[in-house]
Structures are given as C-alpha cells and as structure tokens.
Amino acid sequence: MMRRTQTSFLFDLDGTLVDSVYQHVLAWQQALHSAGIELSVWRIHRRIGMSGGLFSEMLLREVSAAITPDLLEKLQRHHAEAYAGLVQWVRPLPGAKDLLAYLTRARLPWAIATSGRMISAQYNLRILEVDPASVPIITRDDVAHAKPDPDLFIAAADRLGVDIHGAVIVGDSIWDMLAARRAQGLGVGLLSGGYGQDELARSGAIRVYDDPADLLRHIDEVGGRV
Amino acid sequence: MMRRTQTSFLFDLDGTLVDSVYQHVLAWQQALHSAGIELSVWRIHRRIGMSGGLFSEMLLREVSAAITPDLLEKLQRHHAEAYAGLVQWVRPLPGAKDLLAYLTRARLPWAIATSGRMISAQYNLRILEVDPASVPIITRDDVAHAKPDPDLFIAAADRLGVDIHGAVIVGDSIWDMLAARRAQGLGVGLLSGGYGQDELARSGAIRVYDDPADLLRHIDEVGGRV
Numbered sequence: 001m002m003r004r005t006q007t008s009f010l011f012d013l014d015g016t017l018v019d020s021v022y023q024h025v026l027a028w029q030q031a032l033h034s035a036g037i038e039l040s041v042w043r044i045h046r047r048i049g050m051s052g053g054l055f056s057e058m059l060l061r062e063v064s065a066a067i068t069p070d071l072l073e074k075l076q077r078h079h080a081e082a083y084a085g086l087v088q089w090v091r092p093l094p095g096a097k098d099l100l101a102y103l104t105r106a107r108l109p110w111a112i113a114t115s116g117r118m119i120s121a122q123y124n125l126r127i128l129e130v131d132p133a134s135v136p137i138i139t140r141d142d143v144a145h146a147k148p149d150p151d152l153f154i155a156a157a158d159r160l161g162v163d164i165h166g167a168v169i170v171g172d173s174i175w176d177m178l179a180a181r182r183a184q185g186l187g188v189g190l191l192s193g194g195y196g197q198d199e200l201a202r203s204g205a206i207r208v209y210d211d212p213a214d215l216l217r218h219i220d221e222v223g224g225r226v
Numbered sequence: 227m228m229r230r231t232q233t234s235f236l237f238d239l240d241g242t243l244v245d246s247v248y249q250h251v252l253a254w255q256q257a258l259h260s261a262g263i264e265l266s267v268w269r270i271h272r273r274i275g276m277s278g279g280l281f282s283e284m285l286l287r288e289v290s291a292a293i294t295p296d297l298l299e300k301l302q303r304h305h306a307e308a309y310a311g312l313v314q315w316v317r318p319l320p321g322a323k324d325l326l327a328y329l330t331r332a333r334l335p336w337a338i339a340t341s342g343r344m345i346s347a348q349y350n351l352r353i354l355e356v357d358p359a360s361v362p363i364i365t366r367d368d369v370a371h372a373k374p375d376p377d378l379f380i381a382a383a384d385r386l387g388v389d390i391h392g393a394v395i396v397g398d399s400i401w402d403m404l405a406a407r408r409a410q411g412l413g414v415g416l417l418s419g420g421y422g423q424d425e426l427a428r429s430g431a432i433r434v435y436d437d438p439a440d441l442l443r444h445i446d447e448v449g450g451r452v
Contacts, residue, residue: 022251022267029248029315038317040437041248042420089255091264194268196422211266 007223008162013114015172015193018124023086031078049173051146095213111136111156115146147175150183174203233449234388239340241398241419244350249312257304275399277372321439337362339378373401376409400429
C-alpha cells in the first residue's frame with residue numbers, strides 16, 4: 001500500500017480570508033496620528049500582518065521616535081478603537097467561506113493563525129462565520145513571537161496534530177511567506193491583501209493566487225485533492 | 227558647442243506627490259457599496275490612477291453589473307463625497323514640496339498631469355501648496371482620454387513647450403507607466419502609491435524609487451542635474 005502525505009491548510013486571517021487590510025492600514029494611520037506621528041500610508045501597508053509589537057517598533061524606527069512600552073500600548077489601543085470604527089466596511093473575501101467548507105467536506109485539516117489578538121480576530125471570525133469552539137484558532141495571545149517568526153504556524157500544526165512539512169500555509173503578506181519558510185511549510189500567497197505577485201514569490205510563495213476563490217479553483221495544484 | 231537635452235518632469239498627483247491613494251480606495255469602496263456593489267478592496271486599489279470612467283467600467287465588468295451612464299455618474303458623485311470626508315487624513319508625501327522647489331530653483335520645467343478632475347485635484351494642490359495659476363496643471367477636464375492613454379502627459383509637455391522625449395514622467399501606478407510609454411517619455415515609478423517594485427518595472431519604469439524624497443536624493447540618475 002502506498003503511503004499518502006496528508007495535506008493540511010493553515011490560514012492567515014486578515015487579507016487572506018477577510019478583506020480587512022485596508023481598514024487596518026487606515027486605523028494604524030489614525031493611531032499614529034493621535035501619537036503625533038505622520039508616516040506614509042504605503043509604509044504602514046507593507047508592515048501589516050507582522051507581529052503588532054514588531055510592527056510598531058519598525059514604524060517608530062522609520063520616524064526615529066522613541067519606543068517606550070507606554071507608547072506601544074497606546075498605539076495598539078488606538079488602533080483597536082479606530083479599527084472598530086471601520087469594521088462595518090469589512091467583508092469575507094470572495095470564496096473564503098466556500099474554500100473552508102470545501103476543506104471541511106474533503107476532511108482536510110485546517111486552522112487559522114493570525115498575528116492579531118483574539119479581541120480583534122473575533123470580529124473577523126464572526127464575519128467569516130467561523131466558530132472558534134470548533135476550529136483551531138491560534139492568535140498572538142497563544143505564542144511568544146508572532147510573524148515573521150514561525151511560532152503561530154507551528155502551534156497551528158501542533159493543534160491539528162499534523163506534520164508541518166505537509167502543511168500549505170496561505171497568506172497575503174511577505175510576513176506570512178517568511179514565517180512559512182521558517183516553519184518549513186509550503187507558502188501559498190494571495191494577492192487579496194494588496195501585495196504584488198513578485199513580492200510574494202520572492203519571499204517564498206510556491207504559488208500565488210488572486211484570492212480564496214481563485215485558490216479553490218486551483219486547489220488540486222497545492223495538494224487539496226479529496 | 228555641445229547640444230544639451232533639456233530634461234523636464236511631468237508628475238502624477240495622487241500617490242506620487244500626495245499621500246491620498248488609500249483614502250481614494252476606501253472612498254471608492256463606499257461609493258460602490260452605496261450602489262449595492264461589493265468588490266474586494268485590493269482590486270479597487272489596483273485600478274486607482276486610471277481614468278475614472280475606464281476605472282468604473284472595469285470594476286463593473288468584474289462584478290458583471292450593467293454599466294449605465296446614470297450609474298457611472300452616481301458612482302463618481304458618491305466617490306467625490308466620500309473622499310471629501312476622508313481628505314482630513316491626506317498629507318503631502320515626504321519630499322514632495324522639496325522636490326518641486328528643487329526643480330523650480332534648477333530651472334527644470336515641471337507640470338502635474340492627473341486622471342482626476344480639477345474639483346478633486348484642488349484639495350490636493352492646496353495640501354501641496356501648489357498654485358494652479360503659476361504651474362501647468364492638466365486634469366481629466368482638459369483631455370479626451372485619461373490614463374493609460376498618453377493624452378494627459380502629451381498635453382502637459384505641450385503646455386510646458388518641451389519635447390516629451392526628454393520628459394521624465396513620474397507616477398505611482400502602472401497606468402502612469404503605460405501612459406508614459408505610449409507618450410514616449412521616460413517613466414519613473416514611486417512605491418508611495420502601494421504598488422510593488424516589479425509591477426512598476428514590468429509596466430515600463432526605467433527606475434523605481436520609494437517616494438519623492440528618495441527621487442530627490444537620486445535626481446542625478448534621471449537627468450535632474452542643474
């Protein structure tokens with residue numbers, strides 16, 4: 001009898017399953033502004049999806065502002081408040097619910113691993129109609145280091161009881177792809193967070209699709225056969 | 227005596243001199259939503275900077291909505307209203323004012339050519355402290371076809387009285403770069419509108435810089451010598 005490698009799917013959340021990146025970008029702009037910091041919006045965009053602490057430290061280094069625990073905490077609080085005000089514009093990405101339903105029907109294990117905290121992720125899970133009681137959700141609260149460290153994806157594979165070498169790690173940002181490489185999983189990029197195709201390929205994506213609907217159409221290419 | 231090619235600079239406005247792309251993106255999302263159309267935000271982002279009419283037609287084709295003159299007019303009006311509500315977050319891009327002041331001091335002719343209409347551009351010109359009475363500003367109102375058609379840049383070169391073959395055409399979107407190629411000018415890309423470096427290079431940019439400040443630091447590379 002031939003052995004078959006079990007494929008599993010580990011998903012990023014913002015920009016990958018939920019169309020929330022641009023709202024996060026403007027929420028960060030408003031949070032930084034409230035701290036007297038003006039930073040170009042595209043630079044904020046290119047940092048989204050990494051650990052919130054690393055994110056704030058990188059942004060503050062770019063404007064040469066002093067990084068204090070107090071400032072970091074204030075920024076994260078203001079961001080959460082501003083995001084709550086914009087969340088009315090957030091939708092599931094096309095095909096996201098269908099893709100997850102397909103994997104469930106096909107008995108392919110899947111989980112969600114996000115650099116955000118559960119307090120922000122819960123909005124998005126509700127929009128996506130995912131019940132955290134029945135699907136493994138790994139957040140920043142569960143690990144010591146978020147993306148681009150591999151901890152979130154490693155924890156998600158552990159929670160599913162699968163070998164991460166057979167895991168397809170789906171994300172929209174270069175931080176997902178770098179974390180996928182460091183976790184030794186297979187990075188698959190989606191354009192739905194606003195990065196370009198080459199940015200994702202150069203950071204390690206083995207395939208790049210438009211969005212969850214496009215990934216579902218090509219699911220056989222990445223081991224998603226029933 | 228050696229002949230010297232006169233270099234001139236033709237600038238796009240949104241995302242190139244003014245940090246307004248992400249606000250335009252969310253304003254279009256709100257306008258589309260008000261017409262009952264839900265479209266992924268990254269797809270809106272990748273259409274910004276092209277002619278508003280073409281932009282709406284492309285978006286509506288993607289969602290297979292019927293394109294009527296009435297709907298197009300309604301979308302453009304809703305977009306302008308939503309943008310007016312977000313314009314408080316719009317800033318000049320780093321180095322934009324310095325770059326324009328440098329060119330003026332160096333007696334290198336420059337102009338602005340935008341796919342937007344003067345009614346929207348006027349906010350941005352005020353933020354940038356550019357006086358339309360003393361600088362050639364070409365808008366959608368002045369030409370039959372906006373980007374990616376070359377008309378805006380050709381009109382800008384004409385207004386300056388310069389040969390477009392010696393014009394450096396600076397923009398943040400692939401629509402600027404495609405229009406620059408069709409106008410036979412030299413496209414220079416900026417990352418400040420949120421496109422990736424390769425997207426701009428593949429659409430014809432001979433050089434790609436971060437933002438106006440980065441272009442000013444490297445101005446000698448593109449013929450900006452005094």
